[in-house]
Amino acid sequence: AQSVWGYDSDNGPEHWHENYPLAKGDKQSPIEINSKDVQHDSSLSPWHASYDPGAAKSILNNGRTCRVVFDDTFDRSVLRGGPLTEAYRLRQLHLHWGSSDDHGSEHVIDGVKYAAELHMVHWNPKHGNFAGALKQPDGVAVVGIFLKVGKTPKAEMKRILEEIDNIKTKGKEAPFHHFDPSILFPKSRDYWTYHGSFTTPPCEECITWILLREPIEVSSDQMAKLRSLSKNAENEPVHPLVDNWRPPQPVKGRIVRASFK
Ligand SMILES: NS(=O)(=O)c1ccc(C(=O)N2CCN(Cc3ccccc3)C2)cc1
Numbered sequence: 480a481q482s483v484w485g486y487d488s489d490n491g492p493e494h495w496h497e498n499y500p501l502a503k504g505d506k507q508s509p510i511e512i513n514s515k516d517v518q519h520d521s522s523l524s525p526w527h528a529s530y531d532p533g534a535a536k537s538i539l540n541n542g543r544t545c546r547v548v549f550d551d552t553f554d555r556s557v558l559r560g561g562p563l564t565e566a567y568r569l570r571q572l573h574l575h576w577g578s579s580d581d582h583g584s585e586h587v588i589d590g591v592k593y594a595a596e597l598h599m600v601h602w603n604p605k606h607g608n609f610a611g612a613l614k615q616p617d618g619v620a621v622v623g624i625f626l627k628v629g630k631t632p633k634a635e636m637k638r639i640l641e642e643i644d645n646i647k648t649k650g651k652e653a654p655f656h657h658f659d660p661s662i663l664f665p666k667s668r669d670y671w672t673y674h675g676s677f678t679t680p681p682c683e684e685c686i687t688w689i690l691l692r693e694p695i696e697v698s699s700d701q702m703a704k705l706r707s708l709s710k711n712a713e714n715e716p717v718h719p720l721v722d723n724w725r726p727p728q729p730v731k732g733r734i735v736r737a738s739f740k
């Protein structure tokens with residue numbers, strides 16, 4: 480049977496286009512951002528998130544990432560402003576990380592790879608539902624936050640990392656309530672924005688990316704905790720869930736705008 484997509488040599492990013500032709504599109508993500516090519520856009524307004532902690536539902540290991548899902552059946556937790564003209568509903572957050580602290584992020588900034596990258600995924604309710612939104616160029620908005628390894632553990636990440644022990648293997652899910660993900664935001668609201676795609680198959684080009692310039696700091700122990708997740712199901716051979724990142728894709732003439740000088 481065709482191997483399901485993943486991040487290994489036989490089913491990784493170089494193979495995705497075989498089953499998902501969009502993966503070879505002109506607006507793929509992630510990309511490498513070079514400050515010299517970025518255009519400052521003074522018309523970009525600040526972005527605002529107003530999240531209801533009660534919308535958090537559960538945390539799960541789907542064998543490819545650790546994901547927290549939220550109730551998105553109404554405008555309960557929304558992102559607005561910045562490059563967005565409407566309010567987008569928070570649906571889920573997840574992470575991409577490496578097998579060691581020196582790599583793991585998907586976007587690369589001036590050659591710098593961070594240890595991990597956290598994605599907060601929102602969709603535009605004018606398109607009815609998530610499935611409809613991912614068919615539209617303005618269907619989805621993802622806030623990307625870089626995780627940098629330093630001395631201080633990010634207290635706000637503890638909530639997520641404490642749950643890791645309950646979702647060690649693929650298919651495990653645990654209740655996850657009373658969580659406002661805006662506590663994960665860094666101090667600065669500075670961001671880059673460009674139009675791109677899901678960084679996983681089917682790689683639809685429906686995403687307005689909002690990448691925060693200021694990374695949040697996590698400890699090496701916190702990264703080790705993330706790396707203790709397994710991509711296999713219980714009582715299957717153990718395969719660590721690490722290096723679940725897609726490498727940068729061709730920019731193909733796209734403009735990356737910055738909200739800051
Ligand atoms: N790394 S990223 O932020 O670019 C990102 C990647 C994938 C997804 C994601 O949840 N899906 C992509 C399509 N997929 C299939 C799907 C599911 C329900 C309805 C319709 C289709 C879901 C969200 C964000």
Ligand SMILES: [Zn+2]
Nearest residue numbers: 573575598678
């Ligand atoms: Zn992602």
